[in-house]
Amino acid sequence: MRDYWLSKLFFDLQSPAMAAEFRAARDQVIARYPLDERVKRAIAENDVPFLAARTNPYLLRYYFFAAGMKDDEFIRRLNHG
Amino acid sequence: MASFAGAFAASHGPLIIREWQRVPVEQQRRMSAAYRELGRRLTAAEADVLIVISPDHWSNFFLDNYPAVCIGVGERHDGPPEPWMKDFPHRTIAGHPQLAMHIAGTALAQGYEPAVSHRLKIDHGSCIPLWRMELERLPKIVPLLVNSIEPPMPSLARCYRWGELLRQAIESYPEPTRVAILGTGGLSHSIGEPTMGAIYEDFDRETIRLFSRPADELIQYLDAELPTSGNGSEEIRNWLVAHGAAGGRGFELVDYLPVPTVIVGCGFAAWRV
Secondary structure (H helix, E strand, O other): OOOHHHHHHHHHOOOHHHHHHHHHOHHHHHOOOOOOHHHHHHHHOOOHHHHHOOOOHHHHHHHHHHOOOOHHHHHHHHHHO | OOEEEEEEEEOOOOHHHHOHHHOOHHHHHHHHHHHHHHHHHHHHOOOOEEEEEEOOOOOOOEOOEOOOEEEEOOOEEEOOOOHHHOOOOOOEEEOOHHHHHHHHHHHHHOOOOOEEEOOOEOOHHHHHHHHHOOOOOOOEEEEEEEOOOOOOOOOHHHHHHHHHHHHHHHHOOOOOOEEEEEEEOOOOOOOOOOOOOOOOHHHHHHHHHHOOOOHHHHHHHHHHHHHHOOHHHHHHHHHHHHHHHOOOOOEEEEEEEEEHHHOEEEEEEEEOO
16 A cells, blocks of 8 residues: 555655755644644654555655664564554 | 677665675675676677666656656766765766667567656666776666566566567667666665565575576566565566576676675676677
8 A cells, every 4th residue: 555645755855955854844844745644643653664554665764764763773663663 | 780789787775885884895895896897898898878777766756657667768867866876976977869769669669668758867776886887988878767666567577578679679770889788786685674684695596597597487486486585676677678688698697795784685797698
């Protein structure tokens, strides 16, 4: 299953300018996307398995890399929540 | 007429750049030597044009429209958009629109329907091998983006046939141009899924072995094993395109080494043509 707007957010965050804006004002950026409340909560909580079920794995990995999560932590959360 | 100048393949994982300083010295040495050897052979092949086969890592396409195959037909392409590729020495890359459009026309005439793009971003998938091969002169590049990132993906058999089609297109192009092919990516790796970091060395070695067997045997093995060998391994499609272009005659393995630091089974090959 693909959540289009979640995927679009992650895709757009590949832009360095957008990523910088996201780091500075995360809620403001998220508000531009018609995301389900549960998806917003998963982003806020770094709920990797929930998000993994809704987007492409490359976009998912990119997002958490850009968000500063180390690969070891990403893999741990991916497997264990 | 144009002529086929050779086919090559090399891995392209992002950590080859981002984590290079953490790669053990002996593995650095072997990878660097393998890339340089491919660069030496490509230089010796005197290619005017290089068709580079890679997936698009969400640099150009999104869920709105993700083509199975896209040919870059522009006069110029943009260099890699990834911030960590900022030191790649080319911010734009010359294309070869005449050959690219000839490939597209040849494909359409034979019942293939590739997308075309007049301005592509050429991401790390193509640019890491081009960079690491240390080419003194970059040939003109025709990008062939083959989807191995987002399902549904073109079948493995179709990718092999795409290689045969490229060979036909090259050999029917009326200008005296030498054209080589570089397949990028693979071998096994796993990205953004629970097995992330895994390298399936047995899969890699068997895949390498089967490249010297009839193509049907190789494709049958890959069809069976790819679903459990890491999503990054889907990039073997790009090697299959090169294989088809080279007539399925098998390659000389320049090197293979699993490199946990870059989470890729790194392969380097030059086809017997």
